[in-house]
Amino acid sequence: MRYRTATTKDWLKTGFYILLYLKVIVIPMIFLPPFGPVGIAAWCLILAGSTYWLVRWHAENTVYRCLECAHLFTISPLTDLITPHFPNQKYLECPECGRQSWATIFIRCK
Ligand SMILES: [Zn+2]
Numbered sequence: 001m002r003y004r005t006a007t008t009k010d011w012l013k014t015g016f017y018i019l020l021y022l023k024v025i026v027i028p029m030i031f032l033p034p035f036g037p038v039g040i041a042a043w044c045l046i047l048a049g050s051t052y053w054l055v056r057w058h059a060e061n062t063v064y065r066c067l068e069c070a071h072l073f074t075i076s077p078l079t080d081l082i083t084p085h086f087p088n089q090k091y092l093e094c095p096e097c098g099r100q101s102w103a104t105i106f107i108r109c110k
Contacts, residue, residue, distance in 0.1 A: 001072055002109035003063045006088065010107050014058075021054045055081045064092055064103035071096035074108070 028046050032039035059080040065072050073095050075083075084091045089102040 001063060001074075003072065003106040004109055006105070006107050011087075017054060017057065021050050024050045051081070052077065061108055063106050063108045064090060065106060066092075066094035066097060066099070066103055067101035068099045069094060069097040072106075 025043075025047050028043050032043040035042070055077045059075055059077040062080075063072055063074055071094055075090075075092065079092070080090075085105075086102075088105050090105060091100065092103045093100045094103070
């Protein structure tokens with residue numbers, strides 16, 4: 001598996017996607033609730049779809065290195081969504097050694 005450290009361009013791309021995500025969920029939040037339960041249901045669908053898109057994109061484009069054994073591994077979108085993290089670290093259980101640690105995030109090269 002090929003990987004590299006994150007560059008400024010990667011951080012800007014991530015920031016752009018997060019801003020796009022926020023725009024996609026905030027604008028409908030303003031205009032859809034007056035339509036009652038149908039509007040709220042539509043907004044919930046937009047929220048779920050946008051969240052899934054953002055988290056799947058992040059999970060598919062990152063790779064993690066265990067702090068304990070240096071094993072490289074990927075994670076599922078669900079794990080990506082629910083685990084605690086900082087900008088360049090994520091608290092994960094290593095599939096190789098089974099220990100939990102603040103794994104370092106790298107960009108996956110395709
Ligand atoms: Zn490990």
